Amino acid sequence: MQIIHHGAVNGVTGSCHQLDINTHSSILIDCGLFQGAETAGKSAIEQLPIEFDISNIQALIITHCHIDHVGRIPYLLAAGFNKPIYATVATAALLPMVIEDALKIGVTQNRRMIKLYLKMLKQLITPIEYNQWFALDLGTAIKNNNTAATANRYNQAKAKFRAAGHILGSAYVEIALFNSFTNKSKNNHRVVFSGDLGATHTPLLASPKSPYRADTLVIESTYGDKNHQGRKQRCESLRKVIEKSVADNGVVLIPAFSIGRTQELLYELEQLIHRYRHKNQMWENIEVIIDSPMAAKFTEHYLQFKALWDNEAKQKLKQHRHPLDFEQLYTVGSHQEHLATIEYLCKRNKPAIVIAASGMCTGGRMQNYLARLLREPSTDIIFVGYQAQGTTGREIQTYGPRGGYCTIDGNKVAIKAAVHTISGYSAHADQHNLINFVKGMRIKPTLIRIVHGDNDAKNALAEEYKKLLPGAKIEIGV
Ligand SMILES: [Zn+2]
Ligand SMILES: [Zn+2]
Structure with a gap:
């Protein structure tokens, strides 16, 4: 193998x-x-x-x-x-x-x-x-x-999906390899591919449970060198940033991937609106705009697969709340409507939150918002997800706070908008989660291959696994 x-x-x-x-x-x-x-x-x-x-x-x-x-x-x-x-x-x-x-x-x-x-x-x-x-x-x-x-x-194999708690339908895979001729247990081998694992406090979906056994583990390391803020703290950060951002009646831009992050955000925004609408009028009146037909379609799927939601989310449904489908939510469909929304937001003097793809600002409708609104000091951009090297998102994150610029469609765009990063907001497991995933196994790996992360993240996670499993082989893959 x-x-x-x-x-x-x-x-x-x-x-x-x-x-x-x-x-x-x-x-x-x-x-x-x-x-x-x-x-x-x-x-x-x-x-x-x-x-x-x-x-x-x-x-x-x-x-x-x-x-x-x-x-x-x-x-x-x-x-x-x-x-x-x-x-x-x-x-x-x-x-x-x-x-x-x-x-x-x-x-x-x-x-x-x-x-x-x-x-x-x-x-x-x-x-x-x-x-x-x-x-x-x-x-x-x-x-x-x-x-x-x-x-x-090995001449036989079977596989099993286990809930990964990352996005709707996400799984890690257990693959059991056998030899039907020798049929001895020592000739069996269990390989686990983590896919992307969810963070413990990902809203809507339950956290992943460790497999019983993994002889070889291929594991992601997106946040292999970081630990997220707790969920409460993160939701608080989101509230503070939004309250501050809308105080000048500006637009709040949140780049997000259509699948997963958008639904998590909607879930937490509904939570904030529900909790604060009577304390602060702004929450009652704020418009939350989802400008992505894809995101809207995926939200429908999340609603269709309610059986996969965690208990907290199901509880809200019982109380007749609509975590992904609340009153203040507007969905933008056609490209025409998208352009009209940008015009509308540029002219008016009332706060709004816009969630659009792509999550790293590398394309999609978010780029059009950025091209128009990054120059406005009243704009706030909130990063809630990982921004990979070489993406416009990483450029804004790096140069925005220094009053620099980024490149959109080949044009230099000055960043006057305030740039915020809420780090805890991730659908990816953090270092603790990744360590606990291995700790929770009854039969632990003899080989761990670390993939899917920056070099720093891979190396940091490798060090942790070496401490946890001194006898195991820890390798860094691409
Ligand atoms: Zn991934
Ligand atoms: Zn993923």
């Missing part, structure tokens, strides 16, 4: 891990585009075609439908992939929409091509419930090869 990591070449591609089970059979776990390249130009796209051999790949397992985990699926299909794509039921429901968007932005505007890809995708998607083992077909070559050489190889 071995694990190869595809992608992260020049920081352009996202998660894509290949588990080689034996010489004939491999499984892919995720096939993503790097977030910063969400709407990247041609140069990035040219680097995206699948350049590795897919002839032995027997299945693709998807942990969740963020673009950095699924965005390269169209390229995989284009390369001729026609094996099952396993995903949780909620992810399977979201995936075609995400892929359609990825196709339109990065690959083709050709309606016929898009339809064709989506048809291929829908034929391959196999929805799987959480916590249920499902067999992975490793192909006929190894099954029929009952020779002595086979005795020391």
Whole structure:
């Protein structure tokens, strides 16, 4: 068995891990585009075609439908992939929409091509419930090869999705490898791919529970060197920043990814409105504008899959509250409406909160807001998510407080707006969570491969794991 990591070449591609089970059979776990390249130009796209051999790949397992985990699926299909794509039921429901968007932005505007890809995708998607083992077909070559050489190889595999608490439908994957000829437990191996793990206090979704056993663990490290603020503290920070921001009747811009972050924000804003509407009129009157048709569609999915919500969120429903669908919320649909909203916000003198994609300001409608409103001292921009190197978001975060500028669509835009970062606001596990994920295992890994993070985060997390498991091999992957 071995694990190869595809992608992260020049920081352009996202998660894509290949588990080689034996010489004939491999499984892919995720096939993503790097977030910063969400709407990247041609140069990035040219680097995206699948350049590795897919002839032995027997299945693709998807942990969740963020673009950095699924965005390269169209390229995989284009390369001729026609094996099952396993995903949780909620992810399977979201995936075609995400892929359609990825196709339109990065690959083709050709309606016929898009339809064709989506048809291929829908034929391959196999929805799987959480916590249920499902067999992975490793192909006929190894099954029929009952020779002595086979005795020391894995020839059977099954997998299971466990809730990751990151976004709707998100999962980490347990893969159990066996040898049906020797059938000895010492010949079994358990590999866990973390995907993206949720933070303990992510609203709406329950926190992930550790697996019983992982012999090999491939784990993300987005926040491997940081610890988040507590949820209460974070919600308080959001309240203070918003109250301060709207005092000058300016616009509050919150860049957010359509899936996950937007719904978390809505959940917390409803909480603030509910709690403070009688203390501060502003909360009663504030307009919360979601300017993203995608975000609106995903919010519908969150509402559809209420069964996956955590107890706190379900409790609110019982009290007839609408955490994702409250009175002060406006959804902007068409591009026309989007442009009109910007005009409206520029002219008026009343506060509003705008949530739009992309979360790292690398494209999407948020860029149009920034181009118009970053120059206004009354504007506030609140970062609630990780801003990767090389993104406009990171530029604003770095140069904004020094009175610098950023580049939007090739133009220099002076940053007069106030820039805030609320660090605790993440759907990613922090260092504590990542350590506890391993601590909670009964049978702990002998090999940990750290992926999906900046070098600092990977190194810091590696140090922690070395302390926790002195006998284990801790490796840093791409
Ligand atoms: Zn994610
Ligand atoms: Zn990710």
